[in-house]
Amino acid sequence: MEPNMLTYIIGGIALLIGIIAGKFLFAKNTQRKVEEAEQQAQKILNDAQSSSENLKKEKILEAKERFVQMKAEHDKEVFERNRKLSDNENRARQKEQSVNQRLEQLEKQVKENDAIKDNLSRQIEVVNHKRTELEKHQEEHIRRLEKIAGLTAEEAKIQLVESLKQEAHTQALSIQQEIIDDAKQKANKEARKIIIQSIQRTAAEQAIENAITVFNLESDEIKGQIIGREGRNIRAIEAATGVDLIVDDTPEAIILSSFDPLRREIARLSLQRLVSDGRIHPARIEEVVEKTRKQIEEQIVEIGERTVIELGIHGLHKELVRIVGKMRFRSSYGQNLLMHSREVANLCGIMAAELGMNPKLAKRAGLLHDIGKVPDEETELSHALLGAKLAEKFGENPAVVNAIGAHHDEMEMQYVISPVVQACDAISGARPGARREIMQQYLQRIKDLENLALAYQGVEKAYAIQAGRELRVIVEADKVTDADSDKLSFEIAQKIQTEMTFPGQIKVTVIREKRAVNVAR
Numbered sequence: 001m002e003p004n005m006l007t008y009i010i011g012g013i014a015l016l017i018g019i020i021a022g023k024f025l026f027a028k029n030t031q032r033k034v035e036e037a038e039q040q041a042q043k044i045l046n047d048a049q050s051s052s053e054n055l056k057k058e059k060i061l062e063a064k065e066r067f068v069q070m071k072a073e074h075d076k077e078v079f080e081r082n083r084k085l086s087d088n089e090n091r092a093r094q095k096e097q098s099v100n101q102r103l104e105q106l107e108k109q110v111k112e113n114d115a116i117k118d119n120l121s122r123q124i125e126v127v128n129h130k131r132t133e134l135e136k137h138q139e140e141h142i143r144r145l146e147k148i149a150g151l152t153a154e155e156a157k158i159q160l161v162e163s164l165k166q167e168a169h170t171q172a173l174s175i176q177q178e179i180i181d182d183a184k185q186k187a188n189k190e191a192r193k194i195i196i197q198s199i200q201r202t203a204a205e206q207a208i209e210n211a212i213t214v215f216n217l218e219s220d221e222i223k224g225q226i227i228g229r230e231g232r233n234i235r236a237i238e239a240a241t242g243v244d245l246i247v248d249d250t251p252e253a254i255i256l257s258s259f260d261p262l263r264r265e266i267a268r269l270s271l272q273r274l275v276s277d278g279r280i281h282p283a284r285i286e287e288v289v290e291k292t293r294k295q296i297e298e299q300i301v302e303i304g305e306r307t308v309i310e311l312g313i314h315g316l317h318k319e320l321v322r323i324v325g326k327m328r329f330r331s332s333y334g335q336n337l338l339m340h341s342r343e344v345a346n347l348c349g350i351m352a353a354e355l356g357m358n359p360k361l362a363k364r365a366g367l368l369h370d371i372g373k374v375p376d377e378e379t380e381l382s383h384a385l386l387g388a389k390l391a392e393k394f395g396e397n398p399a400v401v402n403a404i405g406a407h408h409d410e411m412e413m414q415y416v417i418s419p420v421v422q423a424c425d426a427i428s429g430a431r432p433g434a435r436r437e438i439m440q441q442y443l444q445r446i447k448d449l450e451n452l453a454l455a456y457q458g459v460e461k462a463y464a465i466q467a468g469r470e471l472r473v474i475v476e477a478d479k480v481t482d483a484d485s486d487k488l489s490f491e492i493a494q495k496i497q498t499e500m501t502f503p504g505q506i507k508v509t510v511i512r513e514k515r516a517v518n519v520a521r
Contacts, residue, residue: 213256213264215271223247225280226254226271236282239474239511240289243267244465257465259446262329266292283517300325307338311345313364317394324367326374331443337374340428341367347424348417357416365403365421368396372404378451384408442468445502452499453492453508458484470507471496477514485510 145156217223227234227247234245242263246255254271258264270292274280277288301318304325308316316324327338348366349359372387379386388405403421405411413419446464449471453462458479463472473492475485489510496506 213268215254215256215268217252217254217275220252222275223254225278226275228280228282232282233280233285236285237267237270237289238463238465238472239461239513240286241267241270242461242463242465244463244470244472259443259464259468260329261331262296262326265329266296269295297322300328303328303338307342308367311342311363311367312360313345313367316364317396320368320371320391320394320396323371323374323390327370330374335428337370341370343428344369344421344424347427348420351420351424352417355416355420357420361397361399362417362420364397365400365417366424368400369404369407369421369425378447382408382410384410445500448500449496449506452495456488456492458488466507468502468506470509473508473510475510475512477512480512482512485512 225233226237226245228236234247237243238245241258242260243256243258243266245267246257248255256264256267256271258267266289270285270289273288273292274285277284301322302325304321304323307324308314308321324338324341327341328336330337345363345366349363352362353359368387368391370383370387371390372381372383372385375386375390381389384405384407388401388411391401391404399415399417402411402414403418406413406418407422407425409422413422446468449464449468450462453459453471453473456473458475459473460476461474463474464470465472471492473488475488480488489508492510493506493508496502496508
């Protein structure tokens with residue numbers, strides 16, 4: 001054989017052997033993998049059986065726990081039901097016992113009533129028997145009396161009736177006189193009471209009429225701005241001016257109430273500025289009120305200067321000019337004080353000219369005769385003596401000083417001009433419709449009311465509002481505590497009740513406010 005052929009044969013045998021060996025190895029590997037797969041499957045089966053056993057045990061445990069829980073709830077429900085049944089049985093037993101006791105008591109009362117009834121029947125029989133015996137004795141007694149008196153019972157009755165008639169007539173006349181006297185006394189008391197009540201009602205109406213100013217608004221929406229949040233703006237205005245603001249259903253209007261016309265004017269002008277400006281808050285209110293107060297002071301001086309110029313009075317001290325202007329905001333017995341003083345001045349000038357006296361001096365005295373009614377500070381002096389003191393202080397003529405002090409006969413008249421001023425003052429006040437005495441008494445009562453409150457320690461301001469029906473007292477927060485405020489209100493009310501005479505009732509309101517103010521710049 002050729003070498004190449006041998007080589008091919010050997011190579012083919014080797015290739016065949018390799019293929020057989022590969023198939024053997026592949027079969028062996030396949031068997032091994034099958035065995036491994038069988039092992040894994042057996043393992044998975046074992047694990048599944050183990051898991052199922054565990055799950056079965058867990059479900060059995062859960063079922064047991066649920067059974068135990070349901071059994072406990074059932075036992076509890078049974079126990080609660082048994083307890084309620086027991087309670088109901090106890091209550092029923094108690095009610096039964098109570099009913100039995102009540103029945104026993106009723107039976108006992110019935111027996112007692114029967115015994116009482118029997119006893120009463122016996123007593124009634126005894127009484128009837130005694131009544132019969134008494135009637136027999138009375139008839140016997142009447143027969144004996146008729147025999148002794150020689151009169152029959154009918155005749156004695158007639159005489160007795162006549163005697164009783166005469167006695168009753170005498171007593172009736174006496175009682176009638178007493179009733180008439182008592183009726184007259186009560187009638188007088190009732191008449192006085194009715195008159196006093198009428199005077200009080202009239203006084204209140206006059207006071208309200210002369211103690212209010214109506215502030216007109218463009219629309220009712222402005223009322224809310226004036227009141228402010230929780231009423232802080234209206235409280236700030238009342239505290240700063242001493243005027244009571246009444247905001248009611250009156251369309252486009254707010255009522256300013258105060259006995260002092262000057263305060264009302266300050267409040268009116270301040271409100272006018274605040275409304276036109278549109279900025280209404282407590283700080284702004286205090287600023288505007290202070291500016292208005294200064295403006296009013298300037299206006300007072302201008303009114304005084306204009307008055308003295310119109311009357312032709314020269315050389316008057318500036319302080320007296322200011323006092324004359326201040327009279328524009330005061331009333332005298334319901335008559336405007338400045339108008340009254342101007343009227344007296346003109347009358348004095350005319351009368352002095354007719355008498356051949358100095359008309360300018362008389363006119364000067366007439367204008368100044370009531371300056372004591374507008375003092376800057378309260379004093380115990382009468383207005384005539386106080387006016388004379390002020391005129392002397394500011395260098396007035398002695399004749400003018402004497403005329404001022406003597407126009408109510410509180411000083412001796414030393415100059416001829418004095419009776420002229422007195423007569424002209426009386427003429428001005430006596431003309432029909434010039435004065436209302438009750439108004440002056442009202443104003444004096446209001447001033448006394450405020451002064452009474454200001455006399456207490458710690459009181460900063462005091463305002464009489466609502467026509468004198470309420471006294472509003474503002475105290476210093478660092479000097480008066482809340483407890484002291486209650487005590488102060490009670491003490492002021494008691495003092496007003498014991499020391500003052502007033503119609504109706506007066507409400508005392510003490511206001512204590514702590515305010516902290518800082519400025520960020």
